[in-house]
Structures are given as C-alpha cells and as structure tokens.
Amino acid sequence: MPTSTVENYLKTIHSLADGKDTKHLVPVGKVAEHLGLTPGSATTMMKHLEQAGYVNYAPRKGVRFTREGRTAARKVLRRHRLIELFLVEVMKLDWSQVHEEAEILEHAFSDRLIERIDEMLGRPDYDPHGDPIPDQNGVMPARDLIPLPECPEGKCQLVRVTREDPETLRWLQQRGMTPGARFDLVSKNELAGVFAIVTSAGQSISIGISLAECLWVAKKRGV
Amino acid sequence: MPTSTVENYLKTIHSLADGKDTKHLVPVGKVAEHLGLTPGSATTMMKHLEQAGYVNYAPRKGVRFTREGRTAARKVLRRHRLIELFLVEVMKLDWSQVHEEAEILEHAFSDRLIERIDEMLGRPDYDPHGDPIPDQNGVMPARDLIPLPECPEGKCQLVRVTREDPETLRWLQQRGMTPGARFDLVSKNELAGVFAIVTSAGQSISIGISLAECLWVAKKRGV
DNA sequence: GTTCTGATTTTGATTAGTCAAAATCTTTTT
DNA sequence: AAAAAGATTTTGACTAATCAAAATCAGAAC
DSSP states (O other), rough: OOOOHHHHHHHHHHHHHHSSSSOOOBBBHHHHHHOOOOHHHHHHHHHHHHHHHHHEEEETTEEEEEEEHHHHHHHHHHHHHHHHHHHTOOOSSOOTTHHHHHHHHHHTHHHHHHHHHHHHHTTBBBBBTTTTTTTTTOOOOOOEEEEEEGOOOOEEEEEEEOOOHHHHHHHHHHTSSSTTTTEEEEEEETTTTEEEEEETTOOOEEEEEEHHTEEEOOOOOOO | OOHHHHHHHHHHHHHHTTTSTTTTTTTTHHHHHHHOOOOHHHHHHHHHHHHHEEEETTTHHHHHHHOHHHHHHHHHHHHHHHHHHHHHHHHOOOTTTTTHHHHHHHTTTHHHHHHHHHHHHTTTTTTTSOBOOOTTTOOOOOEEEGGGSSSOOEEEEEEEEOOOHHHHHHHHHHTOOSSOOOOEEEEEEETEEEEEEEETTSSSSEHHHHTTTTTTOOTTTTT
16 A cells, blocks of 8 residues: 555646656656655655656656556545545535545545445546546546637536635635536637636626636537 | 544553543553554653653653643544444444544544534434544543443343454344343353343343453443 | 756755664562 | 562664755756
C-alpha cells in the first residue's frame, strides 16, 4: 500500500499529465509547486516513486507514469470522487466543502467501504464537480467537453467545474452555476479576458478568463 | 491537533485507566503491550505526552491523565464510537467489522462530519458494542453494569461487549448474543471457568471466563 | 561559442515514530 | 542484607518526509 504522501504525489502527477499523451514528461518542479513543497523534496520523492515502479524518471526532464503508476493514481481518484459524491448525496454536506473533506478521507476509507459507497450510489460515473469516476480497473468514462473560452456564443450546459477552493465554488453555487446548469453565453471578450453569461435564473454575470477555463461545457454533436 | 499516533496512545491510556480512580497510575509497559510496541517506544512517547500536557508521568511508576488528556482521549473515543454506529446504521456494515474500520477513520473525520453524524443518528448514547459515546465535552453517559461472572444466575440482558476481534464478535453474533439480547444464565462454574447460558432462541452455549468478563449485563435495581 | 538564467539536484539537518539491546532501578526472594 | 528477577529507561540506529541553501546542468541570449 502506498503511504498517503505517495498517494498525493500520484494524484498530482495524474492531474498535471491530464490530457497530455502517454510520453509527456511532467516537470518535477511543477509537482513540487502543485503540492506546495520545495523542489528538492519532490526530486527525492521521484526517485522513490521510480524505485516503487510508479513512474519513469528522467532527471532534469521530468516524470511520466508507468502503467502501475497510472492505475494507482486512478484508484486514489476513484476513492476521492466517490467520497465527494457520498458526502453530498448521503451526508448532505455542501458542494463547496466536500473537496477538502475528501482530500483527507481518501487515504482512510477501506476498499470494502468504497465498494459499499459505489453500490449505494448506483455506480455513478461522475462526482459533484463533474469529474469522471474511474472504475475498479482505472478506466475513466470519456466525454467530449470544451472549456468556456472555446465555446461558441449561445445556449449551453455546464458539465464540469475544475476548481476546488470553497470560496470560488460557493460564489458559483450562489449563482446557480453548478454542474448540470443551463446558461447563455452572451458575449466573449478574449482580449479583455471577460465572458458574459446569463444564468437560467436570468442573472447576468461576468467571468474572468482564468475561472472560465475551469468551466467545461458539453461539445455539441457534429461540431 | 494531536497526531494519529498520539491519539492512539491517548485511547490506550484511557482504556487501561477505565474504572480506576483519577490518581491510578497506568504502567508504561502495559501501554506498550496494548499497542504492540516495545516498552522503549512507549517511554519516549510518555515524555512527549507529558510535554504536551496530556499526562503526568512518574518514571518507573506510570502515567495518569491530566484533565486535558482525558478530554482529548474522550474526543477520540467519541469519534470512534459515532463512526462505528454510523457504519452499522447507515453504511450497513457488519457489527463484527466496524471496529477495525473505525480504528482508522477516527483519525480522518473532521469535527464537522462527526457533528453531522451525531445529528443524523439522533445524538445516540451508545455504540453498537454498547460502549458509551462521550458528548462534545467528554462527558460519558453512566450506567451500572456488571460483567457476567458477577451476575447471579437467572434471566438477564446483554448490554455491552468489550471485545473487538471480528472472530469472537461473529461467533457471538451468530448466537444472537449482541447488545440488547436477553438470555438465561443457567450455571456458573467459577472453578472450571465456564458459564452456561441459554439464548433467547433457546440455544445452550458455554462461555469461558475470559470472554464472560467481556460480557456486561445491567445491574438490577436494588441489588 | 561563451555567458547568463532558471530549473533541478545534491547535501546536510530536522522531526516523528520506531526497534534492539544495554543499562538501570525496584521489588521480591532468600 | 545480598542476590535475583522483572520492569523500565537509555542509547544508538533507522525510516519517511521535509526544508534551506549550495552545487549543477541545460537551454537561451549574446
């Protein structure tokens, strides 16, 4: 069993490699930055992870997962995301708070409990933020999503929110902008980096580019 | 916040001091034995616990809680026991398995989640083993219980089981001997160390002294 | 083709927790 | 009262994870 520290490194590498192809190298410095640690700490850990067979480590170039590493990382993501959904659905915790809780609980829940949760929730494919939940084998449900800046103006539906800080999430929540919400993208000002939308409740809001990049909408078929 | 290691030491000291009066000294060796550690490790930790204000440590005599230590220990017990009840009532895990799970989860659940569980369960006083659940201030609900060996022959009701190994618990469970069960103590052979009972289902079973000491029944009023 | 810059790695130290085994103290036995 | 027995403490060493700061390397700039 990996320690919880190792699990956190695996999650970080997974998220930094997300979307990139298999041989993409994640810079060690990015790993350190993402975890709020010094670069030296990450370097030390990369050697351990290589020893343990989780990654291939090219000094001064970066790291990439082995098959085992990717699977191990996805097991952690599976736990994290099932726990988030459980906290919202069963424990009735607030959408904006569950990430923090799951961050700790993911290292403590046994496989038995995770299996029970998966069953209770009806083997869900997505968590409350719209993040895909890997199955027991680490296979992720696939979807064609685009971030708001790439979306054409007009009606669309929010599917995934890739932010975790409770303040931002609460701000979105108060405006009805949680996964599943329909809204109207009325204008895009790429130069100013501002996106204007009207929510289904009729409220007009402006969203900056950095937040807009975290809001994913379904890509229309045939586009 | 105490580390989970410290929390485990606190729980151990609490259970070894249970029943004894406030100035009773718990031998350091017992603490080590209970946790499956070497005596030297426990000695080292006792100094840390004293530094942290949790215990008074009399070298070669033993340790006893300060007020803060006792409260801290009971907070851990509260978490542990609420989690056990939650796992049985909400997650439908087996009575015999929940102790093991709670042993790990108790260090990971936030106060917010524990409060939510307490609320969901209707602020319960006892866990599935009949162990009292301390309130937020560390106050334990009191009851007058006696272990089976001290119980007179006749009808009685099982209230608490102070064992945690799943094998024994399953054995008891299969015979209907879980907290709340009524049964008949038909004979006590203190010399042989064997207690004969008949369960409410009419099954006759023999129980050895060491297990009998872990089975607690309500002390009749006026006796 | 040097030099500079920025990222990465190395080195040495630190903390929490642990063990094995030697040293020490206390209590019991004789 | 001395010796033996038993428990506890001390000592030295180890692991996992971390940081600060010095050393090193690779690519960009000149």
